[in-house]
Amino acid sequence: MLEAKLQQAALLKRLLDSIKELVTDANFNCTEEGIHLQAMDNSHVALVAVKLDADGFKKYRCDRPIPLGVNFASLTKVLKCAKDDDIVTIKADDDGDVLNLTYEARYADRIAEYAVKLMEIDADSLDIPVTEYDARVTMPSSEFTRIARDLSLLGESVKIEVSKEGVRFSSEGEAANASILLKQTDAACQKYENYGKETKTEDDDDKEEGGSNKAKKGKVKKEDKDVDMEGDGNEDENNDDDGEFKAKSDDEGEDEKEDEEEEEEESSSKKRKKAPSKNGKPTKKAKKSEEGSPDVGVMIEMNQHVILTFSLKYLVNFSKSSTLSDTVQIMLSNDVPLLVSYTFGQGDIKYYLAPKIGEE
Amino acid sequence: MLEAKLQQAALLKRLLDSIKELVTDANFNCTEEGIHLQAMDNSHVALVAVKLDADGFKKYRCDRPIPLGVNFASLTKVLKCAKDDDIVTIKADDDGDVLNLTYEARYADRIAEYAVKLMEIDADSLDIPVTEYDARVTMPSSEFTRIARDLSLLGESVKIEVSKEGVRFSSEGEAANASILLKQTDAACQKYENYGKETKTEDDDDKEEGGSNKAKKGKVKKEDKDVDMEGDGNEDENNDDDGEFKAKSDDEGEDEKEDEEEEEEESSSKKRKKAPSKNGKPTKKAKKSEEGSPDVGVMIEMNQHVILTFSLKYLVNFSKSSTLSDTVQIMLSNDVPLLVSYTFGQGDIKYYLAPKIGEE
DNA sequence: GGAGGTCGTG
DNA sequence: CACGACCTCC
Numbered sequence: 001m002l003e004a005k006l007q008q009a010a011l012l013k014r015l016l017d018s019i020k021e022l023v024t025d026a027n028f029n030c031t032e033e034g035i036h037l038q039a040m041d042n043s044h045v046a047l048v049a050v051k052l053d054a055d056g057f058k059k060y061r062c063d064r065p066i067p068l069g070v071n072f073a074s075l076t077k078v079l080k081c082a083k084d085d086d087i088v089t090i091k092a093d094d095d096g097d098v099l100n101l102t103y104e105a106r107y108a109d110r111i112a113e114y115a116v117k118l119m120e121i122d123a124d125s126l127d128i129p130v131t132e133y134d135a136r137v138t139m140p141s142s143e144f145t146r147i148a149r150d151l152s153l154l155g156e157s158v159k160i161e162v163s164k165e166g167v168r169f170s171s172e173g174e175a176a177n178a179s180i181l182l183k184q185t186d187a188a189c190q191k192y193e194n195y196g197k198e199t200k201t202e203d204d205d206d207k208e209e210g211g212s213n214k215a216k217k218g219k220v221k222k223e224d225k226d227v228d229m230e231g232d233g234n235e236d237e238n239n240d241d242d243g244e245f246k247a248k249s250d251d252e253g254e255d256e257k258e259d260e261e262e263e264e265e266e267s268s269s270k271k272r273k274k275a276p277s278k279n280g281k282p283t284k285k286a287k288k289s290e291e292g293s294p295d296v297g298v299m300i301e302m303n304q305h306v307i308l309t310f311s312l313k314y315l316v317n318f319s320k321s322s323t324l325s326d327t328v329q330i331m332l333s334n335d336v337p338l339l340v341s342y343t344f345g346q347g348d349i350k351y352y353l354a355p356k357i358g359e360e
Numbered sequence: 361m362l363e364a365k366l367q368q369a370a371l372l373k374r375l376l377d378s379i380k381e382l383v384t385d386a387n388f389n390c391t392e393e394g395i396h397l398q399a400m401d402n403s404h405v406a407l408v409a410v411k412l413d414a415d416g417f418k419k420y421r422c423d424r425p426i427p428l429g430v431n432f433a434s435l436t437k438v439l440k441c442a443k444d445d446d447i448v449t450i451k452a453d454d455d456g457d458v459l460n461l462t463y464e465a466r467y468a469d470r471i472a473e474y475a476v477k478l479m480e481i482d483a484d485s486l487d488i489p490v491t492e493y494d495a496r497v498t499m500p501s502s503e504f505t506r507i508a509r510d511l512s513l514l515g516e517s518v519k520i521e522v523s524k525e526g527v528r529f530s531s532e533g534e535a536a537n538a539s540i541l542l543k544q545t546d547a548a549c550q551k552y553e554n555y556g557k558e559t560k561t562e563d564d565d566d567k568e569e570g571g572s573n574k575a576k577k578g579k580v581k582k583e584d585k586d587v588d589m590e591g592d593g594n595e596d597e598n599n600d601d602d603g604e605f606k607a608k609s610d611d612e613g614e615d616e617k618e619d620e621e622e623e624e625e626e627s628s629s630k631k632r633k634k635a636p637s638k639n640g641k642p643t644k645k646a647k648k649s650e651e652g653s654p655d656v657g658v659m660i661e662m663n664q665h666v667i668l669t670f671s672l673k674y675l676v677n678f679s680k681s682s683t684l685s686d687t688v689q690i691m692l693s694n695d696v697p698l699l700v701s702y703t704f705g706q707g708d709i710k711y712y713l714a715p716k717i718g719e720e
Numbered sequence: 721g722g723a724g725g726t727c728g729t730g
Numbered sequence: 731c732a733c734g735a736c737c738t739c740c
Contacts, residue, residue, distance in 0.1 A: 180473075
């Protein structure tokens with residue numbers, strides 16, 4: 001028996017809009033921890049993984065694990081019948097072959113019930129190796145969408161290169177070649193300071209380290225970025241391969257700098273307090289001033305220079321999840337599948353895509 | 361070597377959006393004076409000419425004349441990758457076969473570089489005879505767009521008739537006939553008083569004459585309109601063929617009226633001073649209250665009654681340039697190609713279209 | 721934000 | 731030949 005109540009139907013709607021093009025059907029695996037889903041795309045090139053935490057629901061009950069085999073086209077149709085701010089309850093019996101959805105209008109004056117037929121789906125649950133990535137790029141999801149779309153106008157694939165300089169997306173096409181360089185910005189580093197720190201194990205390590213090794217670590221990390229922003233080019237950091245994501249890597253080097261630049265630390269730490277970092281998960285799209293305020297820029301964390309090439313078609317597809325979060329994180333390691341991750345209030349959606357190899 | 365820096369990519373984007381449907385490719389002829397382009401449409405019926413003054417650029421350098429043969433589809437794709445307020449720099453080597461475009465984000469945290477392949481295009485530069493037109497209509501570009509679109513829904517061609525009464529657009533279609541009459545308004549005459557006076561030789565003449573022949577000339581012209589607006593029908597003015605654009609033509613006839621209507625002259629001249637005529641070139645789209653304020657109306661300058669018929673398809677196409685200017689000028693002479701001109705801060709775009717002859 | 725039209729894909 | 735996705739207009 002599963003029963004889960006979601007405050008806003010919008011989340012489910014967007015989630016399905018995000019992935020229905022990539023995947024035709026998959027199991028919603030419901031456990032007491034929540035609901036998760038994992039599926040290869042139809043051509044078995046990309047993998048999508050969705051996680052909805054139990055405590056993100058208004059109400060959640062799952063007596064024992066149930067896989068709900070859902071056809072996304074069907075579920076999408078049914079979800080289109082919900083208004084964004086309807087309260088939606090999904091229910092399924094243990095032995096059930098249907099998924100029941102109930103939509104309650106905000107003011108309870110309307111109740112709609114739907115039943116979607118379920119299907120048996122072979123549970124080929126793929127183990128995703130928990131990789132420690134060499135580089136992580138955090139940026140506004142709208143900007144990632146834009147880049148993917150822009151470059152897809154010109155070419156088939158994109159080369160993503162992360163260096164101290166920033167992250168470069170480049171593409172070659174028949175009509176034109178393109179190269180987009182995003183430099184890290186102060187604004188981004190402040191905004192994304194703690195973004196996604198709970199979502200990956202490495203990040204937790206990073207956090208713990210920050211808390212234990214040094215009392216001021218939390219502050220220092222930011223400071224580190226501020227410092228690096230000005231005089232970026234100390235490539236020695238690339239040699240630091242402790243395998244953790246860190247803000248601009250290497251804490252050790254900082255310790256020295258810290259003393260020299262105590263003053264600036266103070267000022268920047270003040271700045272941080274003033275704008276106490278939205279701390280991830282802007283589920284609802286923030287009020288856009290004009291163009292979606294994609295101008296916070298990008299934050300880069302890396303301990304290794306990476307260059308990888310990917311199919312733009314998939315990245316464009318992934319970027320549909322920008323409806324779920326204002327922020328996206330891209331994790332890369334050489335010769336390893338890319339991870340594109342959107343984190344929202346109640347969970348996250350992660351896309352994996354193997355790089356193109358050899359000649360693109 | 362060409363290097364030109366434009367403060368806002370929007371101009372280029374709009375320019376290409378305007379003409380890409382009409383022309384597939386053409387030479388951007390770069391000289392030290394600026395960039396100009398001239399091309400027949402794909403079916404060799406219409407001609408488009410674009411002029412971008414060198415001093416309208418934030419930076420401009422062109423050592424020697426270069427024709428840059430551009431495929432508009434390619435360039436359009438690349439321009440789609442620019443945001444409206446990106447700073448765009450275009451560069452080309454003298455012998456280069458590529459056009460380099462660099463987009464810098466407002467806050468410099470993003471730099472995108474594109475290289476568009478160029479092509480050889482036979483430079484069949486057409487000499488456009490500098491015609492003195494019998495009639496000129498100045499009106500909000502949005503209104504012209506609307507008329508062209510509306511009539512194109514009903515018929516294939518439009519008959520444009522300029523008389524003292526105003527300008528009439530009429531069209532006959534299978535389902536319905538249409539006739540739109542725009543009368544000259546005070547507001548338009550005041551707003552457009554000096555519009556485009558620097559863009560054409562005839563206009564300068566007009567201006568000079570106004571200043572020399574008669575001290576009060578500037579005032580008189582408006583007054584003339586005020587009078588005509590009320591009691592239109594004095595067709596005798598059409599016989600005045602001094603070959604210059606004048607506000608409603610013939611100064612001589614006015615002299616008589618002036619004395620009779622001194623009072624009204626004064627009042628109208630005051631009005632003019634109060635709203636000292638935006639003086640052309642509203643490059644940036646003015647803040648539109650709701651519907652684009654197309655209600656200023658139309659100003660008509662003529663010294664000959666003209667009736668011409670044109671293909672609506674092309675006028676609809678021309679009117680795409682309304683993104684470039686709030687104002688459009690239409691110049692007509694009997695049996696001569698129509699000229700539709702949009703003037704913006706850094707130059708202008710002119711469309712020429714031969715009239716249909718005989719039965720439409 | 722929604723609907724209709726066009727283009728590309730299966 | 732039909733469906734779905736994308737883009738533009740309303």
